[in-house]
Amino acid sequence: MKIIKKIGTKWTVVLLIVAVLAGCTLFDLIYAQSYELSYTYTAKEGYLSADSKNTVTIEVTLTRNGKPVSGHLLWMDSPTMILDGERVSGGDLKVNQVATDENGKAEYTYYPYTANPKFKPAGVVDFSVRDLDSSIIVEIYVQEKFSLDLRTGED
């Protein structure tokens, strides 16, 4: 009560709101940190290439304390790359959101862009996947970012 009198009711309310928000954020942060995302990939032709026919299967695994987590909805952003300093499309995914199976795995199909020497040479494509169910209050998700280096043909 002394503190309220000292700093006034208005500031007390403001501080309480800030404290609640910080608490929520901290809770979500800790909650999200308990999850872990990892990935592996296999290309149809056995190597990565900037060719949309050479589809790449990306398998994402979600675990919590080392155990697979099933039934969580994962969202992978459409892949992008940097070209002339600007972020542009880096190909296409069959779907962006996939639910994890009983082994905590979600399988994505990635269609690389086809290298176009004039406009878009083979290059590094950036991916980002997050677990939409790993946040409870303020939408802080566990997230994994990775890149695939596309080459022309088997180079």
Next chain:
Amino acid sequence: MKNWKKVIASVMAGMLLLSVVAGCSGGGEKKDDGYVSADWMEDLLATGLDYGQDLTGGIASTEDTLVVDLHTHMPTTDGTISATKIIANEFYKETGIKVKFVTNKDLNGQEEEVSEWLIKRVNTETMPAISFSWSRFTDRDYYMNLNDVMLIPNQFVEEGQEGSEAWKDMFPEYLWKQREQVDANGNIIAVPITLNAGTATCWFYNKSIYEKFGLSVPQNWTEFLDNASKITGTGVDSDGNTVEYSAIAPYGNEKSINANNWINTFSIGPSFAAYLMQNTDLDLDKDGAVSEAEQLRGVTKGYFSPAETAAYGAVARDYYKVCKDYYANYLPEGWINTDWQTKWNQGSVGMINNGVWQFKNELNAEAVHESWDFGMFPAPLADSSVSQYAVDFEMSDGPYQSTASLFVNIMKDGIKGNKTVLQNAILFLQYLTTVDSINLIIEEFGSELGAVNNTTPNEKLSEYWLNQKFPIVPNCEWPDAFTVTQNSYLNANFSKWVNGEIDDAAFYAAVDTYQQAGASEYIESLGLDTSEW
């Protein structure tokens, strides 16, 4: 010594003169930076081109910045659509011409919204040089005649390649008969960039519901309606609630009953118009396609009239009855105010109408509604099982002569006689229609084909959509009332008729009134020569 100086000076002057002469005569040769000098432009202007010289006031573009509207293909801020930005950036590197995309157009807008947007551009003197409006407003004299423009070489195509002699050669010939590119006078008014992937529209269907009712994918309009009539009763949606099934959901943006709706345009109209094409001289030049001029002529001759006294009145009456049947008997009461996409996602809708472009979103949604999968089929056509006046059709393996999806016009109000802006607009469109550019666009956009020869379809589209049978749609359409004003009257009467507010006779009279009025206005605004009709 003095003589030597004179000799050297003469030789150098001669070399300089030679290089100047060579430079002047080499108008058709490529410069190091990839595009030729502008001699072609002078040749083009000598053809008497109308590029809005009689229009006054401002335009959106400047001599070094071209303002362009590519509708849904313009770059987005999140980078999901970036192909046109990459192309514009490379175009700038090669030519020094900046491309600025418009940002104030409603990209979900239908005909009326785009019409208003264009009127505002005219009034505020901010018309882009290149724009998309379905080539729908030819009566307003917006679009440049591109007949001579399409005959010049594409400046960005290598010698000996398609388009190096005439830009037009890069495109399939059939496109130059379709109304998206050609006006009623037979003039080219639009440059096609992308094509619909077989059909513009399709139906998505719930495979679980199809399985439950023992249905198979319909091959024609009758089978489609049969399927719809079998989807009845209640089931459990993805939230576990007991819900009543809806057999058919219209396209989500369809919020009124219009005579020129997707069903009439893509499923019913072509088959009935094909009957008239086979049994009258509607296709006057016998080229297997009904042009806009031939359609106008057909209306003035009464071929499309539903009147009792009209020679082919029974054809039109059957056509309109089939259209009405869909709205009156197959769409549930209150369909206009229903959130169909939500119901579809919940798994209680049998079939939903949409564009092929929706398939990527449906693939994403599939992860959410785990209990059922979707399938998709092309817009089914009416045939003789619907009416004796609807012709039978054949199927093709893969798309057959797809219509253009993105086709853009050079706007007279966006040029207003400015030669440099016109030249920039032509160069950008030529750059945009090279095989490399279009491959980049269609690979990224995902649901369209390229409008020039030798382009490669998107891999995902090939995998999920293109490898199936498509109906060979007759090259003719059932006409609406041609102008925005007369169409609004026709649509209002069609709506009243469907809702039982006016009887058959009153509706048929209205069709005649507004189609004839629209045709007359259209013919007059285009200055069509009807003396041979």
